Amino acid sequence: MSDLLNIAGKHYQSRLLVGTGKYADFAQTRAAIDASGAEIITVAIRRTNIGQNAGEPSLLDFLPPEEFTYLPNTAGCYSADDAVRTLRLARELLDGHKLVKLEVLGDPNTLYPNMIETLDAAKTLVKDGFDVMVYCSDDPIIAKQLEDIGCCAVMPLASLIGSGMGILNPWNLQIIIENAKVPVLVDAGVGTASDAAIAMELGCQGVLMNTAIAAARDPVLMAAAMKKAVEAGREAYLAGRMPKKLYSASPSSPTTGLIT
Amino acid sequence: MQLIINGKSRDFESANLSVADLVSALKLEGKRLAVEWNGEIVPRSRFFETQLSDGDKLEIVGAVGGG
Numbered sequence: 001m002s003d004l005l006n007i008a009g010k011h012y013q014s015r016l017l018v019g020t021g022k023y024a025d026f027a028q029t030r031a032a033i034d035a036s037g038a039e040i041i042t043v044a045i046r047r048t049n050i051g052q053n054a055g056e057p058s059l060l061d062f063l064p065p066e067e068f069t070y071l072p073n074t075a076g077c078y079s080a081d082d083a084v085r086t087l088r089l090a091r092e093l094l095d096g097h098k099l100v101k102l103e104v105l106g107d108p109n110t111l112y113p114n115m116i117e118t119l120d121a122a123k124t125l126v127k128d129g130f131d132v133m134v135y136c137s138d139d140p141i142i143a144k145q146l147e148d149i150g151c152c153a154v155m156p157l158a159s160l161i162g163s164g165m166g167i168l169n170p171w172n173l174q175i176i177i178e179n180a181k182v183p184v185l186v187d188a189g190v191g192t193a194s195d196a197a198i199a200m201e202l203g204c205q206g207v208l209m210n211t212a213i214a215a216a217r218d219p220v221l222m223a224a225a226m227k228k229a230v231e232a233g234r235e236a237y238l239a240g241r242m243p244k245k246l247y248s249a250s251p252s253s254p255t256t257g258l259i260t
Numbered sequence: 261m262q263l264i265i266n267g268k269s270r271d272f273e274s275a276n277l278s279v280a281d282l283v284s285a286l287k288l289e290g291k292r293l294a295v296e297w298n299g300e301i302v303p304r305s306r307f308f309e310t311q312l313s314d315g316d317k318l319e320i321v322g323a324v325g326g327g
Contacts, residue, residue, distance in 0.1 A: 019327025029325060044326025047266040047319065048293055050286050059325050060292055075326050085296075089321050092301050093294035161327075210327025 003238065005206050007183060008099055008131035008152040010069070012039045015200070016230040017071065017185065019210025023219065026062040032213055033063065035223035042071045042101055042208070045090045070094055071133065073101040078114065080104060080121035087125060100125070101155075101187075101208075103135035111161040115142050119149065126150035135187050138172040140179060147182050154180060155187035155208060158199060162211045164191030167198050177203040193222075193229035200233025201241070261314040275314075280307040282318070293322045 004011040018038040023029040033041060041063060072090035074083040087100045104121055106114030115137055125132050131152045136142055138156040146154050156176055159165035166189060167173065177184045183205035190196050190209045199207050207230055216222035262271050263282070272285065279295055279302050295302045296319040302310050312318075 020325040021327045023325065042327055043323040045294075045321050046324045048288065048291070048322045050266060050268075050288070050320065058291070059323060065292075070323070072323065073326055088301055089294040089296060089319070090323075092303060093292060093321065093323060208327075214327075 003234065005183065007040070007133065010099075012069070013037075014039045014227075014230075015206035015234055016196070016226055017042070017206055017208040018213060018223070018226075019208070020059060020063065021210055022214035026057060026059060028219060029059070030062045032219045032223040033068075035220045035227065036213065037227045038068075040069045040071050040099075042073045042210070044075050045072055045086050045093065065094060069099065070097060071099060071101045072097070074103050074121075076105070077103070078105050078117070080117045080124065083117070083121040084124050084128075087130060088128075091130070098129060099131045099133070099152075101133045101135065102151075113137055113157070115139070119145060122146055122149045122151055133185070138169050138176065140172060140175040143176045143184070144179055147180060151182065153183045153185055153205070155185045157188040158186045158195065159189030161188040162215075163189055164212060164215070165189055166191050166195040167202075170198070170202055173199070173202050173204070190226075193225040196226050196229040197233035197236070200230055201236050203237055206230070261312070263312060264315070264317040266318070266320060277312045278308055279310040279312065279318075282312060283307065283320075286320070288320065291322065293320055295320050 005015045014037045016036055016038050017040040018033055018036050019042045020029055074086045077083040077086055083104050091097055102121055104114050104117040106112050113135055122132055122134055126149055133153040133155055134146050134151045135155050143154045158167040185206040185208055186199040186204050187208040190212045196207045213219050213223045261275055262269055298317055
């Protein structure tokens with residue numbers, strides 16, 4: 001069965017997108033990403049270290065851009081201008097690469113997104129030819145507006161970035177998914193495999209996570225668990241779950257032929 | 261000349277420096293990076309022809325781990 005994730009016209013086998021931050025070292029980053037099966041990986045754009053350790057390996061040595069689809073992000077940006085500037089540099093850095101993850105934060109304590117700045121940045125980036133996957137609050141109206149602007153995917157939070165609190169408002173996510181004509185991915189808040197499975201069962205097209213894998217006691221094993229959870233959740237969604245009934249008067253075993 | 265690179269002031273003996281010369285002087289040759297020069301991105305193809313002047317502000321960035 002071919003059931004591919006379609007983002008901005010490109011198809012992917014894996015519906016699990018992973019970040020590359022917070023790992024012990026690059027070797028662990030690589031091992032976890034291999035175990036996750038992810039094809040799309042996020043990276044941050046930062047000032048290069050100058051004058052120190054010129055020869056030391058970089059993330060790109062372990063995760064060659066030819067092997068993965070890079071998704072440069074705007075983590076740490078608190079204004080539309082900073083986010084746009086960062087992604088224009090990312091595009092140059094990655095040889096004209098158009099697919100990006102936009103996030104504009106509003107508060108350093110909660111890392112909650114600033115949706116006014118995000119909408120502003122999204123407009124500029126879409127006009128500038130970027131394919132914008134956008135991190136957002138789980139507000140169905142905002143999600144629709146981001147889609148109308150031309151974002152290629154909307155990525156509402158399940159709960160706060162790095163919190164591992166899981167899916168706190170499945171009802172909002174469901175409204176967003178039902179109304180969306182572009183892929184909806186849960187980004188942020190997944191803590192363990194069941195969270196990822198629930199996101200997929202709700203009808204998400206994919207899940208993006210970083211801390212849930214990197215901060216697990218065994219990141220590589222958790223990456224493998226997340227791969228299975230996303231696949232299981234997707235298959236359960238496609239299979240169509242049975243309706244919930246408070247009492248079932250329909251036993252699974254035959255009611256005839258009982259030994260009396 | 262003096263240049264502001266990634267927010268820090270640095271002195272260079274040469275008064276005639278291109279972006280390519282700077283990248284080489286900083287031992288960043290062959291690294292994947294992007295350069296912003298006084299607020300404008302300098303495409304890699306223009307590193308050799310872009311001449312720097314005293315007081316120019318540069319940002320040199322790369323990709324790092326992030327979520």
